[in-house]
Amino acid sequence: MRIGELSRETGVSVASIKYYLREGLLPAGELTSPNQARYGDAHVRRLRLIRALVDVGGLSIAGARDVLAAVDDEGVSLYDALGRAQAAVMTRTEPVDDDATERAGEALAEMVERRGWITSERNPGWRTAVDVLAALERLGGERVAGLLDVYAEAMEAVAPHEVTAVVDSGDRERSVERMVTGIVLGAALITALRGMAEQSVSARRYGSGPAPGTGSG
Amino acid sequence: MRIGELSRETGVSVASIKYYLREGLLPAGELTSPNQARYGDAHVRRLRLIRALVDVGGLSIAGARDVLAAVDDEGVSLYDALGRAQAAVMTRTEPVDDDATERAGEALAEMVERRGWITSERNPGWRTAVDVLAALERLGGERVAGLLDVYAEAMEAVAPHEVTAVVDSGDRERSVERMVTGIVLGAALITALRGMAEQSVSARRYGSGPAPGTGSG
Structure with a gap:
């Protein structure tokens, strides 16, 4: 199909399709003349995946490119693709070398030891967790940092179900x-439900008002 | 202090400070001459907050601006500020009007009813959750969508602790x-710990390998 048909089929504008082509997220179509290309079902599927990762999952273009490269590269194992997807949903932090960072690193290592988690400083989450805990300390958010074990316990309950849900015995690319998709969209779903649960708890505790407003934003 | 001193004090480059001033994230300093301004402790604190929200929390500049406007505007209640912070950490999705969206909306409403949550479609998380569930269905990720109650239960366990941790009896602006800070950095912490927990579970289940790599990305 031509680019116009690809646009109608997926609901993605021609301008956006061209942007994804330029950014290397969508593979080029088969050239049928110097300035016309033909696209197929693989392009339709890929476009849906791009929109899910970027629009619904909130990935940056660079993050989506890295994740999609893992989908396409047969040399990337399922395990390494998992690491890339996890890294893409996490914020990239600039480590600060101060006492708060040192204390945060110790607190995280103790939590991992205490809970018997099999993970290490090489996990993309480790550095982010340390930097978040350190930033919380610097900003007077110790009470939130004190929720480390509450958060860890919640993710411990979720992770076995997630690993079961995303492991797949089909062909490599689909897997x-x-x-x-599961790692990226699951993160967005958790954040959405967190906001709803927080509203529910505060409504129950402090009286039910209207939903928290987002003002004009 | 002059802008150079503000930079040294906070570790934020002069170029970044000027960018935050232009974008309206940092209030202007007091002009001491037509092209020189003086900054104070409030600017130091605000810069630390900006860096935490943007670098560690991963907010967009627009998201940070909206959240900071809520901090500064005395007319915004604590409850509305909560809604703004929640909205800032969520992905903004473009609703698609199809059967998948309708089914997702029903599944979410049933979950809320079943768990007795006090929340509504006006909560910023509601629309995101519906769009995530619909996107998962369209991409063949039904098994992850099936984790809705697993995720909801985890957030139900976390939310009471979070509401306690972020409610504060100090002055309005600090509160x-x-x-x-708690809402934004807490979201980053949850995602980081999720990645670590997933690695731990998959290492335990499929054998312990090295940490999932992020390749060259």
């Missing part, structure tokens, strides 16, 4: 696609 | 600052 990686599904895993990446 | 809103703390709440916003």
Whole structure:
């Protein structure tokens, strides 16, 4: 199909399709003349995946590119693709070398030891967790930092179900696609439900008002 | 202090400080001559907050601006500021009007009813959750969508602790600052710990390998 048909089929504008082509997220179509290309079902599927990762999952273009490269590269194992998807949903932090960072690193290592987690400083989450805990200390958010074990326990309850849900015995490309989708969209779902649960608890505790407003934003 | 001293004090480059001033995230200093301004402790605190929200929390500049406006505007209640912070950490999705969206909306409403949550479609998380569930269905990620109650239960366990941690009896501005920090950085912490917990579970289940790599990305 031509680019116009690809646009109608997926609901993605021609301008956006061209942008994804330029950014290397969508593979080029088959050239049928110097300035016309033909696209197929693989492009339709890929476009849906891009929109899910970027629009619904909130990935940056660079993050989506890295994740999609893992889908396409047969040399990338399922396990490494998992690491890439996890890294893409996490904030990239600039480590600060101060006492708060040192204390945060110790607190995290103790939590991992205490809970018997099999993970290490090489996990993309480790550095982010340390930097978040350190930032909380610097800003007087110790009470939130004190929730480390509450958060860890919640993710411990969730992780076995997630690993079961994303592991797939189909062909490699589809398996990686599904895993990446699950990791990225699952993160967005958790954050959405967190906001709803927080509203519910505060409504129950302090009286039910209207939903928290987002003002004009 | 001059802008150079503000930079040294906070570790934020002069170029970044000027960018935050232009974008309206940092209030202007007091002009001491047509092209020189003086900054104070409030600027130091605000810069630390900006860096935490943007670098560690991963907010966009627009998201940070909206949240900081809530901190500064005395007309915004603590409850509305909570909604703004929640909205800032969520992905903004473009609703698609199809059967998948309708089914997702029903599944979410049933979950809320079943668990007795006091929340509504006006909560910023509601629309995001519906769009995530619909996107998962469209991409063949039904098994992850099936984790809705697993995720909801985890957030139900976390939310009471979070509401306790972020509610503060200090002055309004500090209270809103703390709440916003807790909501935004808490989301980053949850995602980081999720990645670590997933690695731990998959290492335990499939054998312990090295940490999932992020390749060259």
